[in-house]
Amino acid sequence: MEPIIKIIKSASLATIVDKLKGRYPRLYAPVKKQELVELEVINGFNDIAQDYLLTTQSVKKLAFPRVEKILDYTLQKGNIQQQSPDTSNFPETVLFGIRPCDASGFRSLTAIFNGDKPDEFYKSRYEKLIIISFACNKADAYCFCTSVGGNPGNTEGSDIQFTPVDNDEMLVEILTEKGKAVADLFSDLLSDCDKPVDKQAYLANVPVVFDVNKVIDNTTKSFNNEMLWINQSLRCIGCGACAFVCPTCACFDIQDEQNMKQGARLRLWDSCGFSLFTLHTSGHNPRHIQSHRWRQRLMHKFSYMPEQLKVVGCEGCGRCSRACPVDMNIKEHLLQIAEL
Amino acid sequence: MSDILINKVKQLLSDKAIDIFIGHGEGTGGRIRPIFVRTPEDAEQLIFNENCKQSWANYLLKPEVKAAGKIGMMATKHALRAMMQLASEFQIKDNEVLALYWDNNELKSSADFKEIEAYLASQNHDILPHEQEMIDKLNAMTTQERWDFWQKEYEKCIKCYACRSACPMCYCHHCAAEGNQPQWIPVASHQLGNMDWHLMRAMHLSGRCINCGACAKVCPMHIPLNLLTYNLITPIQQEFGAIAGMKHDATYALSTFKTEDKENFIL
Structure with missing residues (x-):
């Protein structure tokens, strides 16, 4: 639908949060917890972190939780009874105050999970999400959304977007039918936009550092450039921090937890950075060294996904770089690849 | 410099x-x-x-x-x-x-x-005062309080294994967390899986931790994991008279029998 543009007083945010909470008990927002900023269910406006760049973890956990039970079963006298968890009743969930790079991250996740055959768990959870994002008015040295097709005011994936503008006011963009229904809850607080607002002027400045098409071409061409991958990943210690905080990493592991009588099948986050990820039962590991795993990480995001799913598997949020124990700054590595 | x-x-x-x-x-x-x-x-x-x-x-x-x-x-x-x-x-x-x-x-x-x-x-190897303070605080807690403290910390864990990857002593090619015949540690990053992982890792580092603190420094969820392994340094030192990483030919306290070992744990 055509976006509806409104203006709201920043001071009204607390009232909006109250109204949302009244209608949607599962209201998630960024909450400061010591060094972390986490997306959590809030009770009111005062719970929301005041000054945050983005949440430590991405929002993917709301549609793709780190532990998802996909099957229950019981074993009785040789009889196996299976039961799939009910996916029709996931509660409606509002994500309030997430960033544009998180909202647009669902593009990749949806392409992966709902590609050929929709994944009922992802699909059902995602359908219940109402996404109210806040455009970024600041960025840090890790941000590079503008280099991968995004921008600090990108509305893709959001139902409503707020942008702080002058005079303690916020620009409100109502972007979808879902967003319109939610905005009706606080329509009395919205006023019409008398004159056009130059949204761009209020956004963070995130310079474009590389041409993503060059990255796509060059990663695809560089599969056999062993020294490139070894040099880039020499300091990589092979943990999964990057993949687990990433808004688009979707690889998972299936594990059964059971006793003699019953069990559950779980879908768990996994990471291509782990040596176990590709270890065969025979003992052979086709990605036997870390450089091959690092290559896989970049090839998947910048070669296989663009080719097969027509999306780039990166939103430029920089979480992987911030979380990396050894400062593997992906922006630098992508720039190096673009300049090959 | x-x-x-x-x-x-x-x-x-x-x-x-x-x-x-x-x-x-x-x-x-x-x-x-x-x-x-x-x-x-x-x-x-x-x-x-x-x-x-x-x-x-x-x-x-x-x-x-x-x-x-x-x-x-x-x-x-x-x-x-x-x-x-x-x-x-x-x-x-x-x-x-x-x-x-x-x-x-x-x-x-x-x-x-x-x-x-x-x-x-010739060097001092004590753990830092603020770390010791935290350990003392934990040890002064009741069992329930300590349990609650760690459960809250483990809840944050996303099982990225950065602690393991950054640890100089976690070099096993086949980590116990990866064994599935039998499955000692649940793979899932749920309450039990997280706790089992961190307790198992702490036990495997008892007498081997060189208190570099890397596990805690690298944790993207800021869990003070070093306190788990640091807490095992003093008992090992008191019982076996050694701290890890001082001698290239040291024998591992927990797998070496010496006739002078204390036997006061035998009832």
Whole structure:
């Protein structure tokens, strides 16, 4: 639908949060917890972190939780009874105050999970999400959304977007039918936009550092450039921090937890950075060294996904770089690849 | 300090005394990152200042690093202790790794275990006061309070295994967390899976932890994991008279029988 543009007083945010909470008990927002900023269910406006760049973890956990039970079963006298968890009743969930790079991250996740055959768990959870994002008015040295097709005011994936503008006011963009229904809850607080607002002027400045098409071409061409991958990943210690905080990493592991009588099948986050990820039962590991795993990480995001799913598997949020124990700054590595 | 280090590494690389040097470099926004130097020109990127406290000993066993040839390393006190502990576990050999370290503002270099041991013996290895304070606080708690404290911390864990990857002593090719015949530790990052993982890791590091604190420093969820392993240092020291990483030929306290071992645990 055509976006509806409104203006709201920043001071009204607390009232909006109250109204949302009244209608949607599962209201998630960024909450400061010591060094972390986490997306959590809030009770009111005062719970929301005041000054945050983005949440430590991405929002993917709301549609793709780190532990998802996909099957229950019981074993009785040789009889196996299976039961799939009910996916029709996931509660409606509002994500309030997430960033544009998180909202647009669902593009990749949806392409992966709902590609050929929709994944009922992802699909059902995602359908219940109402996404109210806040455009970024600041960025840090890790941000590079503008280099991968995004921008600090990108509305893709959001139902409503707020942008702080002058005079303690916020620009409100109502972007979808879902967003319109939610905005009706606080329509009395919205006023019409008398004159056009130059949204761009209020956004963070995130310079474009590389041409993503060059990255796509060059990663695809560089599969056999062993020294490139070894040099880039020499300091990589092979943990999964990057993949687990990433808004688009979707690889998972299936594990059964059971006793003699019953069990559950779980879908768990996994990471291509782990040596176990590709270890065969025979003992052979086709990605036997870390450089091959690092290559896989970049090839998947910048070669296989663009080719097969027509999306780039990166939103430029920089979480992987911030979380990396050894400062593997992906922006630098992508720039190096673009300049090959 | 950086200049002295750079000149030394340049010389070592030109003399072919080493093929690759692991040191501290400038990272993003003032962070410190490990850098790998193979040519005298690249040595210019090395830095050393009061923020360079990280140990890079966990790279000594990485296949791509080993494949580069003879390794030199800027070694903090913890990195040297990690080397001694790795040696005692037969993971590195005498004269295999050239360690550069600061001794009273003098840059020394040695690959000789005896020399490194002598230097370590002259240093203080106590854990830092604020860390000890935290451990004392935990030990003063009731069992329930301590349980609650750790459950809240484990809840944050996303099982990225950065703690394991950063730990110089977590080098097992086949980690117990990855065994599935039988499955000792639940793979899932749920309450039980997280707790089992951290307790198992702490037990495997009892008497082996060289208190570098890397596990806690790298945790993206800021869990103070070092307190788990640090808490096991004092009991081992009291019962067996040793802390890890001081001797290249030390025997592991928990798997070695000595006639003078205390037997007061036998009822």
